Amino acid sequence: GGIITQTPKFLIGQEGQKLTLKCQQNFNHDTMYWYRQDSGKGLRLIYYSITENDLQKGDLSEGYDASREKKSSFSLTVTSAQKNEMAVFLCASSIDGNYAEQFFGPGTRLTVL
Amino acid sequence: GDSVTQTEGLVTLTEGLPVMLNCTYQSTYSPFLFWYVQHLNEAPKLLLKSFTDNKRPEHQGFHATLHKSSSSFHLQKSSAQLSDSALYYCALSSVYAQGLTFGLGTRVSVFP
Numbered sequence: 247g248g249i250i251t252q253t254p255k256f257l258i259g260q261e262g263q264k265l266t267l268k269c270q271q272n273f274n275h276d277t278m279y280w281y282r283q284d285s286g287k288g289l290r291l292i293y294y295s296i297t298e299n300d301l302q303k304g305d306l307s308e309g310y311d312a313s314r315e316k317k318s319s320f321s322l323t324v325t326s327a328q329k330n331e332m333a334v335f336l337c338a339s340s341i342d343g344n345y346a347e348q349f350f351g352p353g354t355r356l357t358v359l
Numbered sequence: 360g361d362s363v364t365q366t367e368g369l370v371t372l373t374e375g376l377p378v379m380l381n382c383t384y385q386s387t388y389s390p391f392l393f394w395y396v397q398h399l400n401e402a403p404k405l406l407l408k409s410f411t412d413n414k415r416p417e418h419q420g421f422h423a424t425l426h427k428s429s430s431s432f433h434l435q436k437s438s439a440q441l442s443d444s445a446l447y448y449c450a451l452s453s454v455y456a457q458g459l460t461f462g463l464g465t466r467v468s469v470f471p
Contacts, residue, residue, distance in 0.1 A: 250402075279458055286368065288448065288461040289403075296457070304458060336403070345391045345452050348459060350402040 248273035250351035252337050257356045261329040267322045267354045269337030275349075277342055278320040282306055283334040283353070292335075295320055296342075324356070331358040361386045363451050365462035372439055373470055380434040380465045382423075382449035390453040392425055392432035395461075397446040406447070407434070439469045 250271045259265045271278065277296050281289040291304030293312035301312050311323040320337060334353045340346040362385045372378055384392065397403040407416040409425040409432060416423060423434045432449060446466050450459040 277457070281458075281461075286463060288463040289450075289459075290461070291458040294458050302457060344454055344457070347393075347405045347408065350404070352400075352402045 248275075248349070250337055250339060250349060252335075252351040252354050254354060255352070257354055259324075259327045259356070259358050261327060261358060263327045263358075265324040265327055265356070267324075267335050267337075267356075269320045269322070269351055270318055271320075271337075271339040271349075271351075272318065273339055273341075273349060274317070275339035275341050276317070277340045277346075278314065279338040279340075279348065280304075280310075280312060280320065280322045281336045281338065283336055289336065293322065327356075327358040329358055331356065361390065361451050361453055361460040363449050363460055363462035365447075365449050365465050367465045368463070369466045369468070371468045371470065374441055375438050378434075378436050378439045378443070378467065378469075380447055380449075380467070382432045382434065382462060384430050384432065384449075384451050386430075386451060386453050388453045389427070390451045392423075393450040393452065393459065394421070394423060394432070394434050395448040395450060397448065399445070403448060439467075441469050441471065443467060444469045 279294040280292040295314040313321045337351040338348040340348045392409040394406040395403040396406045449462040
């Protein structure tokens with residue numbers, strides 16, 4: 247088995263601030279994902295990466311950057327936090343990009359004051 | 360593009376009663392369908408995945424049948440338990456889109 251860790255667990259930022267969320271997996275999976283979870287809106291794909299140094303935009307990529315320097319890690323940056331924003335950011339990984347089960351991390355809960 | 364519809368936002372029921380959560384989808388290509396479950400303050404976990412050969416997947420008493428004719432993958436359990444209280448997501452994966460397309464989720468609350 248493996249595990250996905252996300253840091254920090256809670257992130258509080260100020261409006262306009264650049265904020266970085268980190269994700270590590272030890273499954274040795276090729277593909278990693280960042281989703282945003284809002285109450286009543288399901289999970290929406292922000293960015294994904296099919297291998298080290300690869301980046302692909304999802305439906306919700308505007309306002310975010312991502313980085314995949316190593317196979318095991320995938321970072322997400324909120325480029326300018328929006329006031330009163332609250333959401334949970336979930337990192338996931340899978341052995342490949344199609345049809346495979348995705349394994350999720352516990353999430354980072356973002357609050358912007 | 361792909362889409363997944365879950366019609367119920369909240370389902371409340373008494374322990375021991377059957378539960379069915381609706382899931383319908385739209386996709387240009389033959390997709391795989393998934394059910395994920397997320398308990399409070401936990402990560403989403405895979406509950407069920409559709410098979411290519413029309414077998415019915417089952418796990419922890421839950422089962423779902425992929426009906427291509429009606430584009431549905433409803434989740435069912437004959438007798439709900441208190442521990443089934445959670446958020447349930449139906450999701451779709453297709454050959455031309457990376458990542459999963461999720462429905463809005465259905466929150467299930469089971470009471471004694």
